[in-house]
Amino acid sequence: MTNFVSGNSLAEVAALIGDPARANILQALADGRALTAGELAWHAGVSAQTTSGHLAKLADAQLIALEKQGRHRYFRLASPQVAEAMEALMLVAANGPKRHRPTGPRDEAMRTARTCYDHLAGRLAVALADRLSARQFIILSDGAAAITEDGYRFFSDFGLDLDGGKSTRPLCRTCLDWSERRSHLAGRLGAALCQRSLDLGWIKRGKDSRAVTFTPKGIAGFRETFGISMP
Template sequence: MSNFVSGNSLAEVAALIGDPARANILQALADGRALTAGELAWHAGVSAQTTSGHLAKLTEAQLIALEKQGRHRYFRLASPEVAEAMEALMLVAANGPKRHRPVGPKDQALRTARTCYDHLAGWLAVSMADSLSARRLIVLSDGAAAVTEEGHRFFSDFGLALDDPKSSRPLCRTCLDWSERRSHLAGRLGAALCQHCLDLGWIKRGRDSRAVTFTPKGVEGFRTTFGITLP
């Protein structure tokens, strides 16, 4: 089957994302968590009825997926590729015409550390990629990434189980960071690093934002394990 996408198909997807309310919905789901229609209505800034229509269009286009748990209905992004597309669009938007809007604490928090679907992004994630590359635990080249033998030993000692023969997802790949203009780690490795940092209590998810916050334990952990001094 051909992977070629026609201009019409591309324009249809772009038009769906181009609506501000739908863009806000996709942004709210970009950290990989599932949210209810009511929560997404709040993020979109529109009524519940209007949100229902937006969710139907996004579901039909397979940009989001519906999950049911008993009587409850949740929505999440359909795939990591949708999150990466949103991250790429944020990079394009950030490089576009400058709008006069003061940078607030929320903006700075997102730039420092956030989730991009199931992996970390922002200054923290780029710093981790730099540290791992400098120690030859991973190799970064032309937008691709690979784990070295020494890297496999390091990640195993760190507590990550990276071998998954059933998964078709790449072990290690890069994702261009919109705020840093450089690459952070995605793939199974990026997802495993993010989840392990959460499990260790190094970082905590924000309630209404993709930004993550550091704990005192995390400040020490990132310093001793990755050589990163947190701001």
């Protein structure tokens, strides 16, 4: 059962995210991967001791979760909803007052293709949603999405397993893209498309960024399979 959220509860979570170091930590984890405290200290730009305090606060608020593997400790986002909240906040921030900051290659890479927790975002993801809709493999309407019978056949032929088992996660839904101001695909379909692209070697994750890069095989694959031309 979902708890009723009071203004005080909302303010507490907002205050946690509002700290720049903690916001950078959550951003670093927004691609769904688990990172060590040392890696997160680098992303946060603060000392290891300070990072430890931030991680404790985020864990207490159930925004992040701790995973242990032997002597190693890793941190990841507690749920896809935290990543969605960060993406929504990025959209709000992008629409806010303009602040001068030189645009660099990393900005363009993030806008071209990136991960949003476990699904794709950026121009690539929006183009995917457009092409799948145009070919009537999915139906997009007022922020919702559904897969057609032709779509199920296409995704099966592409190697996707969309059987959710006991998962209560939506099969197909949309997520508003902060950089494109349009919707990309999330849910189990979005996650499956992202993972299949990684498995095929079409895209590669970045080391220090959510941006993903295209391989020559991927450029050809997206063009031939989906009719998408990417740089």
